[in-house]
Amino acid sequence: MKKLILGTAALALSVGMALAQDVVRLGTEGAYPPYNFINDAGEVDGLERELGDELCKRAELTCTWVTNDWDSIIPNLVSGNYDSIIAGMSITPEREEVVAFTQPYTPPSMSSYAALSDDVDLEGGVISAQTGTIQANHVVDTGATLLEYPTSDECIAAVRNGEADAVLADKDVLVPVVNEGDMVFVGEDTPLGNGIGMAFRKSDPEMKDKFDAAIQSMKDDGTMNALIIKWMGEDSPRW
Amino acid sequence: MSCVQTFQDYAFRSLGYGERLLPRSDFTLCEQFTLIGSGLVWNIYFGALALFFGFFLATAVAVARNSGAWVVRKPAEWFIFVFRGSPLFIQFFLAYQAFVLLPRNGIELNLIFTHITAETGWLTRAWAGALVVLFLNTAAYSGEIFYGALRSVPKGDIEAADAYGMAGWTRFRRIVWPTMLRLAWPAYTNEAIFLFHATTLVYFSGFPAWQQKGDALYYANYFADKTFNPFIPYPIVAFYFILVTLAIIGLFGLINRRLNRHMPSENRPRLRIRPQVIR
Amino acid sequence: MFASCADPSTLEGLNWLACYLTSGKHMAFYQSFLVVLALLAITAPAALLFGFGGAMAARSRIWPLRMVGRAYTAMVRGIPDIVFFLFVPVAMDQGFEWLRHKVKCPDWTDPVRQGSDFVVCPAAKLPLSTSPQWAHETYGFALAVLAFAVVFGAFAANVLYGAMRAVPRAQIETAEAYGMTPRQSFWRVLVPQMWIYALPGLSNLWMILIKATPLLFLLGVQDIVYWARELGGSKTSIFAYPHPDWRLYYFLGLLIFYLMLTRVSEAVLSRLTARLSHGQATLAGEAQRKAAQ
Structure with a gap:
């Protein structure tokens, strides 16, 4: 009996901890400059690196970066190896059948x-x-x-x-x-496409909403446009 | 769309016949079976041709390796070492990178009598380039197998041939070569099986697909990519390859029976398939 | 790495090359060679273990167990290994998480499969989403090792099964004559003697394993192929060290690495064969005995 109670307590603790400090894992390809690439120090870099870090700050989340090959990037999201795709992925109806997109962060490019x-x-x-x-x-x-x-x-x-x-x-x-x-x-x-957005599992609407709100706030205060100018140049379409 | 209709549209899609557009949504099991099966044509093409051409080079390599002359033996040894000692995956990649570097317009061969322009463009296409790599690769593996068999040809057989006054080419063709084949056959069957398995690497490393014409694994990958579900297309590929493997075992078993038909029945080695060579 | 590498755009010639080859990305590339060697070092014994289990199952007197053993070894013969690697790790990952889900969250009511999503409770995630990055990488690596061990275990099972049958029948009969039980004669007579018969097959398997390691990158492990592709691709000036397409050179480097690895393995394995032949009832053992006299 004692053992059982202990087990439950440990379980409750681990669940509580999981909720307390959720680390959001952002999946990217790392081979699509200037959106995302591995820089010479071996770290993820590019527009989406800066964007993702800023979004996490605004949504008050801790984020880590993961790279994954492009052709298996969606299967690995839906099977839960990371929590979001931020990899220059255009929003298309085909993909929307499987994953949930935020609003686009770059205009239809x-x-x-x-x-x-x-x-x-x-x-x-x-x-x-x-x-x-x-x-x-x-x-x-x-x-x-x-x-x-x-x-x-x-x-x-x-x-x-x-x-x-x-x-x-x-x-x-x-x-x-x-x-x-x-x-x-x-x-x-x-x-082509309806702009580039972040993708989440369909079963994960709360987290998607958090990032949606953060993207909206970045669009509103002009930081999104500044990022586009910095990485894509003056000629790229802006909000 | 009925399954018969799907079959008509896609059964030869991998060769460029039938419906040009691949299915984009509402994938049925029938479509997956048909398209992946259509891609299997390429696996069989690569496997069969590489095996056929490789067989002759392998015999030459085995004889060269067994040669007493240093200049003949060393190149054969190096050829076998390089192709057996490195992963096929890397060989494909390197070959493609090297083939695209060849001049587009062909190489001008300035012979004394005439000019010949060797076309090189087709080497970057999988049907030729990958076949060349697979051909060299299987020649190296089978060459090693044949060499081992060549060394175990019974001394008595050769002495008997000498006594009959056979020498050189006649002795090789009528005595040494059939015995070598007989001894090497079980291992060579394995080589054939794994060569067919290795053909799945063609479109996976290096060689790009043209007009979405690819092998079985290419289409399986296409479906896994579109349906986001690896648990249907890959087992279909596995199913097809089990059929191919069984066919090879059957065919090579028949040849094995023929090669051993002169042996007393209790001495006939049964074809035991053991994995000895893959890449 | 060096202080002089702070601004690569001012460098030229050998200096540039020295800085380029010691960038953080190259360090990751060099480390990935260790990943490959680690995979080999862990997978080989693991595959041997799987193989031993498979061979014992295939020899079993219990019919279902024997069928399982036979099916396991036959399966790998018929199916290309690359196809296995494309879905076995995903299947194992989801399988483990599902089991943990059943044990840890019995009260969870939501279905695990929601459309194409695979959702387990947070406590059942492997590794937990709170775990640091290295835990995720280690888990991915462990899955890769397991996938390799399953596939190559089937090959090893084949080799060991053949080796067990190659041990002369008379040896077992002698053991039985001494009154050993089947279990005793298996462990004390058969197993110690079978290795010399298994060695040629196992050496071959080791070579095969070496040559299968480039498939690691299919399993999402950042191995030498991943980094060679990444580093070799042409780089625009968004990178600190822009250069044209150099993949050919990187892959030539990999080729040489693999050739060296096989050369060294061949040398080690032939010495091992000599050691194991010592005192065995085989031709090689006999030759050693004669030489010693």
Whole structure:
């Protein structure tokens, strides 16, 4: 009997502790600069690192960062390995069936094609895009030949070495590549997705609401726009 | 959409025939079975062709390794060491990275009489590039197996061949080679099984998928990615591979019977499948 | 690392390279080599344990147990290991959490599966969400070890099962003649003698295990492949050390690492074979005896 009571007490204690200081685990890819990347010190860095830390401060939560491969990032969220995805993930109806998104923290951003020359056939050529992204879906819809790689970096490398005629990715990701390299933007920018938001498990509405409120407050006082200017430059759409 | 309709649309999707768009929502079990099965065509393509071409190179490598001449033996030893000593995963990746570095327009071979332009573009495509890697890889593994068997060819067989006046190529083709095959066959069957398993790595490391044409694991990954549920597509792949494995065991068992048909029945080794080689 | 590395953009040539190769990210890369070696060191005995259990089950006189043992060993032969690694760890993770959930939170009424969500009570989470990061990493690593041990245990079971059958029947008969029980003859006669028959197969398995370690990154462990990809990709000036695509060089480095590892293993294993052959009723043991005379 004594044993039983002790066991229950220990249980109550551990549950109480879990509620008292909840550490929120933020999952990101770490390979999508400038949204998120691993800097040379080996830490997660980028717009979303700064944004996530600020959101946690405003929501009065303790947060830690976890990196996970892009293609298993949603399964690992729903099976509870971390509590939120903050990885440049566009809000799409398909994903909304499985996870719950906050309001977008960046406005619907443009996706662009980048290539080595501007005379590229965007509808009949070979276009590289990251597996499992809205861009990959879009390439299939245009009828172009889709060439898939697991990371955005490999998609860009494919254009450089001639495997693909052009790459389709978020414009913000391509801007630094185009500015510093031999590639140029081609064709029209295409608006895809409904902006980028944080994703939570559907069974976790309270935490989602906390972050939603924090994002709203950052939009209201202009810190969100300042972050976008800092990481994406003046040309990126703002609130 | 009925299952027959799905089958018509997607049964040859991995080869580029049928419906161009993959299913995007409301995935049925039938779609998963059909598409993953369609991808299996590539696994069989890679496995069968690599095994077929690899068989000849393996024989050459085994003979070279058994050679007394240093210049012949050393390259064979190094070839076997490099391909058996490193993970296939890394080999695929390195091969792809190296193939994309080859000049796009082909290599100008300036021979004395004529100019030949060797096309290199196709090497970056999985159907050719991955096949080359798998071919070299299986040649190294089977070469080692054949070498071991070559060393265990009974001395008496060779002496008997000498007594009949056979020498050189005739002796090799009619005495040494059949015995070597017979001795190596159980281990070679394992090699075949694991080569087929290894084909799942093609689209997983290095080689990208074109127009969403991929192997069984590629489509399984697609479904796991879209349905966020790994517990259906991967077991389907497992199911298909069990079938492939059983087919290989059956086929190689038949060949084993033929190779051993001259042996007294109690001495005939039964084909025991033991995992000896995977990558 | 060095004080002179504070501003990498001013560096050139060898200085730049020295700073680049000692950045925090590279340190993580070097550490991941230790992760791979640790995985090998832990997985090998674990797989041997699984294999021993599997082989004993396959030899069992009890029919269901024998079938379980046989099915376990046959399963891995038929299915590519990579397919296992893609869903076995997830399944094990959810299985453990579900068990803990049943034990720790019997009063929990919400269903565990809510749509595609897998929700257990906070106390059943593995590891607890309050645990520090290293606990999560260790848990992920432990899952990877377990997945490897299950797969390679099946291979080891095959090898050990064959080795147990290879021990000369006369040895067991002698043991029985001395009045040993089946249990005694198994542990005192069969097991000590089987290792020499198992060694070729187990050496092979070790080589296979080495070559399977790049699959670690599929299991979400940040291993050498993960870091080689991450470091090798082309870097824009948002990074402190911008450079073009260098993945080829990083992967060449990995290739050399693996070749060296196999070379060393081969040398160690051949010495071990010589040691184990000592005093055994095999050809090699006989040769050693003759040489000693």
